[in-house]
Amino acid sequence: MTAQRDQGYVHEVFRSIQGEGLYVGAMQIFARLSGCSFCCNYCDTRGAALRTEECALRGIDGDTMIANPVDPAELAAFVASLAGATPGIHSLSVTGGEPLEQPDFLEVFLVHVRAAGLPVYLETNGLLEGPAARIAPLSDVVSMDIKLPSLCGGTDTFDIYSKVLPIFGARELFCKVVVAEGMKYEEFTGAADLLASYDRMVPMVIQPVTPGCGCEAAGAALIERCCIDAARRLVKVRVIPQCHTVMGLR
C-alpha cells in the first residue's frame, strides 16, 4: 500500500522525563520519529535511525504495536490521551531519528497536538532549512543541536546553521553541543562564535558525551575549558550531561 503524503514513520510514543537540555526534569510525552540521514559517532538512538515497520504506542496499560506509516490524527489522539492521563505534562517532545526529515507528517500531526492544548518541544539536528521553516511556527520550544564535524562523520554543517538559526530564533530556542575527547577544539569555539554572531542571548548547553556512546568521554579539564570559552562569547552557558541514562529512564 502506498503511504499517503502526510503519514509518518514513527518509532515509538511514550511518556518520560526529559533528560537533556534546559528542560531537564520536565515530564513529557515523547514522539520518536524514525529515520535519520546524518551520522553522529555518539548517536544513542540508532534503533530509530532507519524507518521501522511498526510503531510502539507505550500506554499506561502496556504497549500496542501499529503498522507504519501512521496516520497523524490517530497518533495525535494517542498523544492527547497519554497526556490526559499524566499530571504535570510540560509538552510533547518531537524527537528522533530526525523529525525534520518528515515535514509533511509533522505539519498535520503538530496541528492536531497543539489543538489538543499540548505545547510542542522540537528536538532537531537543524540541518534541513526548508523543513525548519515549515515546522518552526508549530514549535513552542526548539532544542537544536550544533554538530561538530569531527564527531559527526566530518560533514561541515556550519553554513546550514547560519541559515537555520534565524528561523528557529523566532521561537524559544536553545542550542546543544555534544563534546568529547578527540574532537577538534576549534570546531567547538567555531560553534560558539556562530551562535554569538547570530545572538549572544541564545542559551548554549554543553553536553559531555555519555560514556559508552561511541566517543571517548570528555574529561573535567575539557569540559571546563569549553564552558569558559563559550562564556566568553555567549551570555547563557550551561553544562548538562544526559540525565535520563543516569536515572535508568527511556
Ligand code: SF4
Ligand atoms: S542527528 Fe540525532 S538521530 Fe541522527 S545520527 Fe545524529 S544523534 Fe543520531
